[in-house]
Amino acid sequence: MSSPLIIRNALYLGQAVDIAVRGGVVESVTPHEAARRSFPADTAVHEAQGLKIFPSFADCHVHLREPGYEYKEDIESGLRAAAHGGFGAVMAMANTNPVNDNASVTQSMLAKARATWPHGPRLFPVGAATVGLEGKQLAPMAELAAAGCAAISNDGRPVGGAELFRRCMEYARTCGLIVIDHCEDPTLAKDTHMNEGETSGRIGVKGQSVVAESVQAARDILLAEYLQIPVHLAHISCKQSVDLIRWAKERGVPVTAETCPHYLLLNDTELVNYSPMAKVNPPLRTPADVAAMRQALADGTIDILVTDHAPHAEHEKECTLDEAPNGISGLDSAVPLTWTLVRDGVLSEHDFIRRWCHAPAEIFNLPVNRFAPGDPADFFLFDPEERWVLTPDAMHSKGKNTPFLGRMLTGRVKAHWLGGVRVV
Amino acid sequence: MQEKHRFTWPHKDLLDVSQLSLDEVNHLLDTGEQFHEINRRPVKKVPTLKGKSVVLFFAEPSTRTKTSFDVAGKRLSADTFALTKSGSSITKGETLKDTALTLQAMNPDVIVIRHWSSGAAQYLAERLDCAIVNAGDGWHAHPTQALLDAFSLRNHWGRSFAGKTVLILGDILHSRVARSNVQLLTKLGASVRLCAPHTLLPAGVHNWPVTVHTSLDQAVQGADAVMCLRLQLERQQAGLLPDLSEYATTYCLTARHMAMANPGALVLHPGPMNRGLEIASELADRPESLVLEQVASGVAVRMAILFLHATRKDGGTK
Numbered sequence: 133m134s135s136p137l138i139i140r141n142a143l144y145l146g147q148a149v150d151i152a153v154r155g156g157v158v159e160s161v162t163p164h165e166a167a168r169r170s171f172p173a174d175t176a177v178h179e180a181q182g183l184k185i186f187p188s189f190a191d192c193h194v195h196l197r198e199p200g201y202e203y204k205e206d207i208e209s210g211l212r213a214a215a216h217g218g219f220g221a222v223m224a225m226a227n228t229n230p231v232n233d234n235a236s237v238t239q240s241m242l243a244k245a246r247a248t249w250p251h252g253p254r255l256f257p258v259g260a261a262t263v264g265l266e267g268k269q270l271a272p273m274a275e276l277a278a279a280g281c282a283a284i285s286n287d288g289r290p291v292g293g294a295e296l297f298r299r300c301m302e303y304a305r306t307c308g309l310i311v312i313d314h315c316e317d318p319t320l321a322k323d324t325h326m327n328e329g330e331t332s333g334r335i336g337v338k339g340q341s342v343v344a345e346s347v348q349a350a351r352d353i354l355l356a357e358y359l360q361i362p363v364h365l366a367h368i369s370c371k372q373s374v375d376l377i378r379w380a381k382e383r384g385v386p387v388t389a390e391t392c393p394h395y396l397l398l399n400d401t402e403l404v405n406y407s408p409m410a411k412v413n414p415p416l417r418t419p420a421d422v423a424a425m426r427q428a429l430a431d432g433t434i435d436i437l438v439t440d441h442a443p444h445a446e447h448e449k450e451c452t453l454d455e456a457p458n459g460i461s462g463l464d465s466a467v468p469l470t471w472t473l474v475r476d477g478v479l480s481e482h483d484f485i486r487r488w489c490h491a492p493a494e495i496f497n498l499p500v501n502r503f504a505p506g507d508p509a510d511f512f513l514f515d516p517e518e519r520w521v522l523t524p525d526a527m528h529s530k531g532k533n534t535p536f537l538g539r540m541l542t543g544r545v546k547a548h549w550l551g552g553v554r555v556v
Numbered sequence: 557m558q559e560k561h562r563f564t565w566p567h568k569d570l571l572d573v574s575q576l577s578l579d580e581v582n583h584l585l586d587t588g589e590q591f592h593e594i595n596r597r598p599v600k601k602v603p604t605l606k607g608k609s610v611v612l613f614f615a616e617p618s619t620r621t622k623t624s625f626d627v628a629g630k631r632l633s634a635d636t637f638a639l640t641k642s643g644s645s646i647t648k649g650e651t652l653k654d655t656a657l658t659l660q661a662m663n664p665d666v667i668v669i670r671h672w673s674s675g676a677a678q679y680l681a682e683r684l685d686c687a688i689v690n691a692g693d694g695w696h697a698h699p700t701q702a703l704l705d706a707f708s709l710r711n712h713w714g715r716s717f718a719g720k721t722v723l724i725l726g727d728i729l730h731s732r733v734a735r736s737n738v739q740l741l742t743k744l745g746a747s748v749r750l751c752a753p754h755t756l757l758p759a760g761v762h763n764w765p766v767t768v769h770t771s772l773d774q775a776v777q778g779a780d781a782v783m784c785l786r787l788q789l790e791r792q793q794a795g796l797l798p799d800l801s802e803y804a805t806t807y808c809l810t811a812r813h814m815a816m817a818n819p820g821a822l823v824l825h826p827g828p829m830n831r832g833l834e835i836a837s838e839l840a841d842r843p844e845s846l847v848l849e850q851v852a853s854g855v856a857v858r859m860a861i862l863f864l865h866a867t868r869k870d871g872g873t874k
């Protein structure tokens with residue numbers, strides 16, 4: 133159990149506060165120095181010096197690669213990147229080897245997380261929707277739920293058959309879990325390497341149309357309405373999809389959705405020089421899509437931010453575009469990258485916290501710190517002005533694959549406590 | 557020869573025609589004309605590139621283009637080495653990075669690359685010190701083909717293509733020949749039309765500097781040249797075409813079409829031809845067909861390309 137702690141003079145939503153922590157939970161949040169109190173002799177005092185304090189964020193879409201692909205990332209290194217990135221909870225997708233489609237895989241992942249990061253960041257495995265992610269037979273979701281999975285998803289290998297996907301939604305509901313769908317029609321997306329459009333046509337690369345995503349988003353929305361079962365749409369990337377989600381929400385369909393920093397900051401012209409670092413699935417879209425994504429995030433059509441953290445080994449991206457695997461390593465840089473949206477006036481600071489923390493906790497039933505007495509003392513200090521360059525050395529993930537390498541970021545996580553224990 | 561090449565070639569590599577200015581295109585084609593003259597001599601060999609080495613790296617098979625470069629190199633007395641998919645470790649299993657390191661170790665002056673990946677030539681160019689000549693990368697670019705097509709047309713039309721209309725017909729979507737020709741022909745002043753069924757047109761084509769047609773009868777009217785593209789027969793299996801006879805009925809260039817084109821209109825084809833599918837057989841053999849002229853032009857233009865890139869460092873500027 134952690135010793136008592138005071139964080140002095142932190143900025144919480146614009147107010148200078150002192151935060152008292154006892155027994156791993158928030159004891160009180162008071163205006164800075166408003167009430168000078170005497171604290172027990174063993175109280176640690178951390179002078180925040182006016183840095184912003186945020187509740188630890190949740191990243192509901194990461195790939196930690198363990199078991200099976202530890203050369204790309206493992207649970208220890210993935211959680212280290214999460215801790216340094218400001219994340220207190222991560223949800224890890226099931227496309228490991230073996231696939232997380234049974235309790236023993238789930239349990240071994242959880243054991244590894246507890247052993248390497250006993251105080252957190254906390255790992256919430258996401259179970260496969262179908263056995264081996266093969267899209268043929270339902271995975272044992274009750275077993276996965278009992279073992280500790282927080283959601284169900286075939287991410288990476290979307291379920292193309294509408295009938296089977298319906299059954300996934302229904303059965304997951306029975307087990308008390310929500311299905312996260314990677315919206316991609318497998319036939320429309322086959323063998324594609326970037327967004328289909330002006331740029332792909334010009335540079336001669338087979339492109340993926342926005343309808344490859346939106347046609348499946350539409351399917352999921354219609355199923356969710358028909359079944360009255362919630363569905364969560366993963367890493368939405370284009371205007372067509374957000375138009376559908378907005379329409380669905382107006383009708384009261386139980387649909388939620390996420391997007392990633394790269395869909396808000398980059399467009400498909402990143403690929404004019406065939407840069408494998410910018411290859412991601414769904415692909416980076418057009419500037420008009422980026423504008424639509426920003427709008428949708430601001431108005432709440434997109435509920436949450438996630439990284440879709442997809443680390444790869446260096447040699448795997450050292451190739452031509454069509455040979456490169458999809459994915460951006462995101463945990464280390466996501467918070468500063470999306471802080472840009474606050475600086476640009478797209479998001480209020482309140483909504484920034486909501487999209488990264490409160491909304492994910494609500495959708496996936498995760499522990500959350502709202503700075504009320506008794507809440508878990510999970511928070512980090514953030515310097516909103518610090519400028520730093522994203523270099524491989526500055527990243528804690530094993531995966532250094534990001535198109536933001538070499539770019540100047542503004543804002544940096546300076547310290548991070550989980551359950552009152554300092555982890556960074 | 558040296559006297560005429562005071563022009564310092566500014567490019568390390570030839571990746572795409574978009575990198576060339578109009579002056580550079582004309583200089584390259586003029587240089588080709590001088591080599592064309594050598595190719596008509598009884599002894600078709602000059603010592604210009606003696607001691608230089610040219611690696612022909614063809615990850616994707618192409619007898620025509622490879623032979624054309626090989627002949628071009630040999631006529632300039634360069635040593636040419638072929639690194640092909642069969643007979644070496646260049647398979648889809650070896651990464652292009654490893655291949656690049658192997659090629660670098662051979663320390664060649666020029667590498668001519670043909671590869672299935674769009675961007676492969678640029679990938680090598682960014683990593684290797686020697687000149688990289690793109691002999692076709694994926695669907696992206698085939699600059700030497702476009703230059704030889706322009707060279708052939710120039711022999712008939714002269715240096716300016718202003719007022720000329722060129723129709724490019726066939727599988728535009730997958731065609732690096734089409735992409736490079738659109739850029740080069742418009743740079744030379746021609747108007748370009750494209751004609752294909754919608755399934756074989758790239759995204760965003762309506763923003764290219766061309767007019768786009770799906771009806772060959774309309775597209776061919778008033779054309780001064782028609783450039784047929786090779787159709788990969790597996791496009792039918794890929795679901796892009798219903799069947800090849802229907803394609804031939806709709807898009808095969810025939811004498812009837814050429815009667816609607818401008819008088820004396822020329823016909824080009826990068827070869828090898830699928831006779832009766834892309835181009836009526838009898839049309840391919842008529843005098844206005846430049847098909848064989850294109851082959852001869854190919855050697856001359858590729859001699860110019862090898863010469864300009866292999867001697868660039870000798871010119872003093874890097």
Ligand SMILES: [Zn+2]
Nearest residue numbers: 287288314366
């Ligand atoms: Zn996914």
